Amino acid sequence: MVRKKLNRKEMIFIFFCTCIFVLILTFYIWHLIESIRVGYDASSLTIELQELKERVEKLETQKAKLLALERVERIAEEKLNLEKPRKEQIFHFAEKSISDGKSL
Amino acid sequence: MSLIFERRIKKRTIILSIFFSLWTIGLILRLIQLQIFQHARLKQEVIEHNQRIDKILPKRGTIYDRNGIILVRSIPYPSIFFTSFGEDVKKLSGKELNLIDRILDLDTHDLKRIKKQISNNDSFIWIERKVDPKMADQISALKLEGIHNLEENKRFYPQGKLAAHVLGTVNIDNQGVCGIERSCNEILEGKIGKRLILSDAKRRKYRLEIIQKPVAGRNIVLTLDETIQYITEKELEHAMLKTKAKWGTVIVSHPSNGEILAMANYPTRNPNLLPPSSLDLNRNQAIHFLFEPGSTFKIVTASAAIESRKIGLNEIFDCSRGAISLDKITYHDHSSFEKLSFPEVIIHSSNVGTIQVGQRLGEELISETIHNFRFGKQTGIQLPAEEKGKIRPIEQWSKYSVSSLSIGYEISTTALQMLQALNVIANKGVYYPPNIIKSIEGSSPKTSTTSPKRIISEETARILTGILEEAVEQGTGILSRIDDYKIAGKTGTAQKFDPELNTYSSQVHTSSFMGFVPSQDPVLSIIVVIDDPQGEFYGGTVAAPVFREIAREALRYLNIPGRRIMPERVITAKIQSQESS
Numbered sequence: 001m002v003r004k005k006l007n008r009k010e011m012i013f014i015f016f017c018t019c020i021f022v023l024i025l026t027f028y029i030w031h032l033i034e035s036i037r038v039g040y041d042a043s044s045l046t047i048e049l050q051e052l053k054e055r056v057e058k059l060e061t062q063k064a065k066l067l068a069l070e071r072v073e074r075i076a077e078e079k080l081n082l083e084k085p086r087k088e089q090i091f092h093f094a095e096k097s098i099s100d101g102k103s104l
Numbered sequence: 105m106s107l108i109f110e111r112r113i114k115k116r117t118i119i120l121s122i123f124f125s126l127w128t129i130g131l132i133l134r135l136i137q138l139q140i141f142q143h144a145r146l147k148q149e150v151i152e153h154n155q156r157i158d159k160i161l162p163k164r165g166t167i168y169d170r171n172g173i174i175l176v177r178s179i180p181y182p183s184i185f186f187t188s189f190g191e192d193v194k195k196l197s198g199k200e201l202n203l204i205d206r207i208l209d210l211d212t213h214d215l216k217r218i219k220k221q222i223s224n225n226d227s228f229i230w231i232e233r234k235v236d237p238k239m240a241d242q243i244s245a246l247k248l249e250g251i252h253n254l255e256e257n258k259r260f261y262p263q264g265k266l267a268a269h270v271l272g273t274v275n276i277d278n279q280g281v282c283g284i285e286r287s288c289n290e291i292l293e294g295k296i297g298k299r300l301i302l303s304d305a306k307r308r309k310y311r312l313e314i315i316q317k318p319v320a321g322r323n324i325v326l327t328l329d330e331t332i333q334y335i336t337e338k339e340l341e342h343a344m345l346k347t348k349a350k351w352g353t354v355i356v357s358h359p360s361n362g363e364i365l366a367m368a369n370y371p372t373r374n375p376n377l378l379p380p381s382s383l384d385l386n387r388n389q390a391i392h393f394l395f396e397p398g399s400t401f402k403i404v405t406a407s408a409a410i411e412s413r414k415i416g417l418n419e420i421f422d423c424s425r426g427a428i429s430l431d432k433i434t435y436h437d438h439s440s441f442e443k444l445s446f447p448e449v450i451i452h453s454s455n456v457g458t459i460q461v462g463q464r465l466g467e468e469l470i471s472e473t474i475h476n477f478r479f480g481k482q483t484g485i486q487l488p489a490e491e492k493g494k495i496r497p498i499e500q501w502s503k504y505s506v507s508s509l510s511i512g513y514e515i516s517t518t519a520l521q522m523l524q525a526l527n528v529i530a531n532k533g534v535y536y537p538p539n540i541i542k543s544i545e546g547s548s549p550k551t552s553t554t555s556p557k558r559i560i561s562e563e564t565a566r567i568l569t570g571i572l573e574e575a576v577e578q579g580t581g582i583l584s585r586i587d588d589y590k591i592a593g594k595t596g597t598a599q600k601f602d603p604e605l606n607t608y609s610s611q612v613h614t615s616s617f618m619g620f621v622p623s624q625d626p627v628l629s630i631i632v633v634i635d636d637p638q639g640e641f642y643g644g645t646v647a648a649p650v651f652r653e654i655a656r657e658a659l660r661y662l663n664i665p666g667r668r669i670m671p672e673r674v675i676t677a678k679i680q681s682q683e684s685s
Contacts, residue, residue: 039311043311046312054179054180058179060174061179061260061262062262064173064177064262065262065263068262068263068264068266069263069266069331069334070263070266087587090660
């Protein structure tokens, strides 16, 4: 059994084919890895977005709690020594009609 | 040499071929075993390891006041549980439970339950649901086997006890128990969703796929105004502490569209804290508690008299005896009067005079007017378990019924029903159903099913408004007066029926006052009901001042000018906001 020697042209062809195969394989693997990486990033961003939304809601709720009128009145009276205005200190503008009042 | 070499090569080739053939056959057999015979089991294992379907809990809708202030919102809170399912954990030890208890401070009832579940070898045990996130972090730091956190939504009431009875509460599974939380449970709760989570060998999530989108609960905007609600609750609490009464309720509404601006009850509770010891604390007295209204009901008798024209405005009624007897029953006046005209009968709230008016009107007319004002029917407000009141059918009336009904006895109503009747007069004879929901996210703004309806003529309403104005200016409601505003109102003081003595008690009363302001173009209508006040008990002295304080502050807040207007020479200043500067 005598092995047939490859000529230069054939060797170049085989080398070229191997290179193309390796390149395609490398691209395919890179593509897969990138897809998975993007998947990780997307899911972590989705979770982060959700967490941020929840945080915004928590902060809004906290704001509502801090601005609760009972608390505001207590601080105004006890810490800032504010008092309710006396009758003669309040003026309503004549041109203001009833319908201009708060959204009733 | 070459022959020997060739043989060796041949031999090696055969050995290698056999080896590779066997290896290939082995590989194929193994593949057949895995792919065919064990396919189902292995596929399941892979799915269990890499894929998980999670429930996505919908966020319960937020409830706002009319100005967009948050009254209730769901916030994620961790729930702590133990599970031995799918893990190499046998059971929770007593030592581990003690460590958890030190952080969570579990109550004895919960500890007993957990210990019982441990002894039953339950694979899933709730340790505590919806705990403080800091506590949950402390427990996670212990790294106990089988102990995990699950995020659930907890209802949070940022304003504390404000409007507690209107808003209601939910149970641990976020189902509405009372108040708006219950009546609008279907709107608020939303629908559960599902998501597929793909994880790698290290259980890191690399793909989230929503299989079924959760439908978040819809937000609700109430007609309540946070500031008016606060003013109302504060003034009611003040009055309740002063009078040491059993319970009290106040409703503030906008008569021209029936919108409820405030609905307060006392005693009250903070829904953020533990459930109340008594279920009564969950009840909204404004729509649950029935009481005999007494003199405030005289507006119905007066309406019937004016509308039917059976009584002239200048007619005189003799009230000089101070009492009127019908067989066994004697009705008394709260003070002595001489002869009173029809308007004066109402202004001074004379029982003797009003009974004479009622007797002149007759059963049919009184009954018809009571039903026209929608007593004995639910108002249809969007709150659960509203009482419809009690009024006997005309066939069952006794010979005393006309007299009793004329002055507000033999009929039980809710505070809301009384305010609804007053609003008819305030609204120039037109009935608007009371309404507490301003809008629901994703729905058309109109939520009420009942349309406006004329109950009495505009003329009757105008005359009655004038009489009620005088009741405040010079009658029993004088303590409700506010200097710059004209108020129309009526007091009520009803003796309570004592079932043990089978008679009306002279010691226990329900005091009330209801009115609207400014009387000619009403912006606010208010009813104050205080049950069993100690000491002073007249509606004019107990309930009218509460009305006055609420009305005064609410009108100031709403910037409703009174009769006094801005003087000409006044220098005004305006603070510029940062944005505009």
